[in-house]
Amino acid sequence: MNEIFFLVEDAIEGGYNARAMGESIFTQGDTLDELKTNIRDAVHCHFDEDKLPKMIRLHFVKEEVITV
Structure with missing residues (x-):
């Protein structure tokens, strides 16, 4: 596998949630820097070194609601 995709969304309680597409990896962080660190850690925990x-x-992913 050459790359893995994560969907990143704002968390309701603040910070960010990230979910891997096609893998059962989910993590979160209060800041973008923390989230990126947590994503790297989660990927390293999920895959063997050779994979x-x-x-x-x-x-x-940003969601915006507007009134009609």
Whole structure:
């Protein structure tokens, strides 16, 4: 596997949630820097050294509600 994709969303209680696509990896962080560190740690824990993806791609999802 060359890369792994994470969907990143704002958490309701503050901070960020990240969920890997196609893998059962979920993590969160109060800041973007903390989230990135937690994602790297989670990926290293999930995969064996010889199966580690070479790249982690983050896809930020923003939701906005407007009135009609």
